[in-house]
Amino acid sequence: MGEVMTAQGRMLPADDAADLREIGFRSLDFSELALRVEDELGDELNFDAPGLRRIATVGDVLDFIEQLQSA
Amino acid sequence: MTSKRRSTALIGDDNPVVVAGKSLTWRTLHKLPQLPSPAAVLVDNGADALAALRHHAVHGTELLVATSSRVDERMREELRESGFAIVLPDGDVAPAKLRRVEESGRAWLLTSGSTGRPKRIGHTLESLTTVTSDQPPRTWLLPYSAGTYAWWQVVTLSLTHAQQGLVVVEPHELEEWPAIAAAHGVTAASGTPTFWRQAIYRDADALGAVPLEQITLGGEPVDQAILDQLHDLHPKARISWIYASSEVGASIVVHDGKAGFPKAWLDREPDPDRPTLSVEGDELVIRSPHHGAGLVGDVHTGDRVEFDGDRVLITGRLDTDEINVGGSKVSAGVVRNVLMGHPGVLWARVFARRAPLVGRIVAAEVVLNPALGPITNADLVQWCSSRLPDYGVPRRIRFLDEIPQKETLKSDV
Numbered sequence: 001m002g003e004v005m006t007a008q009g010r011m012l013p014a015d016d017a018a019d020l021r022e023i024g025f026r027s028l029d030f031s032e033l034a035l036r037v038e039d040e041l042g043d044e045l046n047f048d049a050p051g052l053r054r055i056a057t058v059g060d061v062l063d064f065i066e067q068l069q070s071a
Numbered sequence: 072m073t074s075k076r077r078s079t080a081l082i083g084d085d086n087p088v089v090v091a092g093k094s095l096t097w098r099t100l101h102k103l104p105q106l107p108s109p110a111a112v113l114v115d116n117g118a119d120a121l122a123a124l125r126h127h128a129v130h131g132t133e134l135l136v137a138t139s140s141r142v143d144e145r146m147r148e149e150l151r152e153s154g155f156a157i158v159l160p161d162g163d164v165a166p167a168k169l170r171r172v173e174e175s176g177r178a179w180l181l182t183s184g185s186t187g188r189p190k191r192i193g194h195t196l197e198s199l200t201t202v203t204s205d206q207p208p209r210t211w212l213l214p215y216s217a218g219t220y221a222w223w224q225v226v227t228l229s230l231t232h233a234q235q236g237l238v239v240v241e242p243h244e245l246e247e248w249p250a251i252a253a254a255h256g257v258t259a260a261s262g263t264p265t266f267w268r269q270a271i272y273r274d275a276d277a278l279g280a281v282p283l284e285q286i287t288l289g290g291e292p293v294d295q296a297i298l299d300q301l302h303d304l305h306p307k308a309r310i311s312w313i314y315a316s317s318e319v320g321a322s323i324v325v326h327d328g329k330a331g332f333p334k335a336w337l338d339r340e341p342d343p344d345r346p347t348l349s350v351e352g353d354e355l356v357i358r359s360p361h362h363g364a365g366l367v368g369d370v371h372t373g374d375r376v377e378f379d380g381d382r383v384l385i386t387g388r389l390d391t392d393e394i395n396v397g398g399s400k401v402s403a404g405v406v407r408n409v410l411m412g413h414p415g416v417l418w419a420r421v422f423a424r425r426a427p428l429v430g431r432i433v434a435a436e437v438v439l440n441p442a443l444g445p446i447t448n449a450d451l452v453q454w455c456s457s458r459l460p461d462y463g464v465p466r467r468i469r470f471l472d473e474i475p476q477k478e479t480l481k482s483d484v
Contacts, residue, residue: 007452027397031426032466035434039467068427 001025001061004033016059023058030061037065045069081128083229087210087236089255090118097125097230107156107164108132108173111147113139115160117239120217123158124226127178128196135179137218138242141189142181180220180317192317200227201321201361208234209285212252212260214245216479220317221290225261245269245476249277259285261313263480264297265418271300272417272438272474279304289313291481292385292404295330296411302328314385319370320361322346330408331382350376354389377402384408394422397429401463406433409458410465415439415446418474424467435465438474 002012010024020026038045045068055064084098103122106112112123112134120136127134135150139160142150147157147165157165178196181189201224211229215222229235238255240248249270252260260283262270267288270278283305288297293312301310312330314323323346325332338349346359355372362370375392377384386392386404394401403421410419418438423431439446448468455464 007449027428028432028461028466031429031432034427035424035432035467 001033001058004029004036007032013058016057016062018058020056020058020061025058025061030055033061033065034068037069041069080231081125082231082233083235086229086232086234088121088229089236089238090121091116091239091241097121100125102126104162106130106132106134106158107167109134109155109167109171109177110158111135111137111142111150111155111179112158113137113142113147113160114217115139117213117217117241119160120222121226121237121239125230128230131176133173133175133177133179135181135191135218137181138216141216141218146189178223180223181218182220182317190317194223194317196227198320198361199223200231201315202228202232206232206235207284209259210236210238210255210257212240212248212257212262213237214240214248214260214262214266214480216242219479220315220320221261221480224315224321246273249274249281252281253277256282258282259287261287261289263290264288264293265291265474265476266480267297267301268418268438269474269476271304272440275304283308286310287313289315290479292387292407293330294408294411296408296416298328298330316372318362319346319357319359319372322357322359322361323348329382331379331384334378334381334383337383350383353377355385375402375404377405391422394431394433396431396433396462399460399462401433401460403433406435406455406459406463406465409455410435410437410451412458413446413451413454415443416451421465426466429462432466433463434467434469436469436471438471 005012005025008029013023034045055061085096088095088097088100100118100122103126106123106126110132114120114123114136115138123134123136126132135155151157151165151168154167154169154171156167176195178194178199180192180194182192211225213225215225229237238252238257240251244251286301286305286308289312298310309326310328311324311326313321315321323332336348339347341347344360346357349356353375355374355376356369357372358369373389375386375389377386386402392403394403407419407421410416410421416437417440420436422434424434426432437451451468452464
């Protein structure tokens with residue numbers, strides 16, 4: 001997540017409770033992060049598997065990615 | 072039409088032809104055994120392809136010529152069921168499964184298959200001979216795969232015009248073609264942008280040493296960067312790009328060194344000798360005097376155009392060019408042009424990748440120019456960010472070691 005933010009010229013805060021809107025982490029950043037994970041694993045993630053829910057904080061993003069990986 | 076346009080006299084029969092290092096002429100090429108008609112002649116070398124073409128030109132037989140690797144077993148069966156005898160590279164003949172009367176003088180082409188399975192398009196030597204004006208003496212490189220539209224364009228030019236020599240490059244010689252071209256005094260060459268980029272990438276000095284007076288590009292979208300690079304290497308050469316396909320023939324020819332064509336060429340007064348160009352939605356539509364058999368009237372090309380000032384740019388195929396990023400649409404061709412505009416990028420392919428939340432995001436593969444020092448992912452993202460909306464900036468960029476190329480000299484961009 002830090003790498004995605006750095007590529008956009010921003011910094012990832014240390015606090016998992018940080019609000020995504022406040023730190024400027026947008027849908028595109030989230031999508032990029034998912035593809036970075038995919039490339040890292042060398043395997044396609046099942047984007048349809050995790051249930052839709054509110055993703056508002058840094059912690060939510062990390063949970064969602066974890067969920068994708070185990071789906 | 073003028074009578075000159077429809078003349079297919081073999082004026083170039085004594086033009087020099089270099090195949091497999093041997094200097095011959097069209098007339099002294101080896102003769103094929105009596106070919107059946109209709110015949111699909113599958114070849115594994117340039118000399119056999121030229122011999123088949125000359126046989127067709129002299130005898131008016133019905134011919135399809137293609138490299139054997141382009142015609143799979145299924146297509147061979149389809150051809151036999153359509154009345155073609157299949158002539159294999161070793162001379163063996165698989166007879167036709169349907170007996171029918173030949174279409175005298177018919178030449179069949181296979182489309183490049185960019186949009187799926189190759190299709191068969193009917194032409195004649197006359198409809199394929201689109202260069203009709205007097206030409207300065209030239210020696211042409213022939214790098215194209217036998218039987219493609221571009222191949223027919225170069226070979227008919229040589230066979231029907233005086234002083235238009237040919238130097239055939241076989242697929243296994245493609246990597247060193249500039250050395251072959253320089254050795255045989257090639258002064259004109261036609262290739263896809265991918266073909267030219269690879270030549271620059273491999274050895275720009277070797278390319279610069281070829282005494283080129285005419286450089287032609289076609290078969291893929293042509294961006295400004297490749298035109299500029301070629302101009303830098305060959306400042307005195309005329310650089311042209313051609314929009315041509317098996318379906319509509321050579322329909323747009325641009326010599327001003329700029330990408331795209333002038334907007335003023337759209338919707339001009341109909342002229343029987345000149346293709347009519349128009350745009351419907353964002354699709355290029357062509358009505359051409361050089362079209363294949365059965366393609367009368369407007370042909371929807373499936374190619375996407377975009378207006379840029381007074382130019383019309385052809386950005387790519389409509390069905391693959393548009394990328395929908397969370398409801399915002401961006402042209403892969405436009406993004407590719409931006410990447411190719413970076414001085415350190417030699418080649419780029421832009422495509423969509425499936426992603427959560429936004430459905431698709433823009434991704435790219437690039438080949439860098441090693442002479443220009445290290446270029447990072449962040450450099451390219453920054454370059455694109457200042458030229459594209461945020462949804463158009465490639466979010467995943469993969470660096471390749473070399474430019475991928477198919478037998479058709481295209482690269483799936």
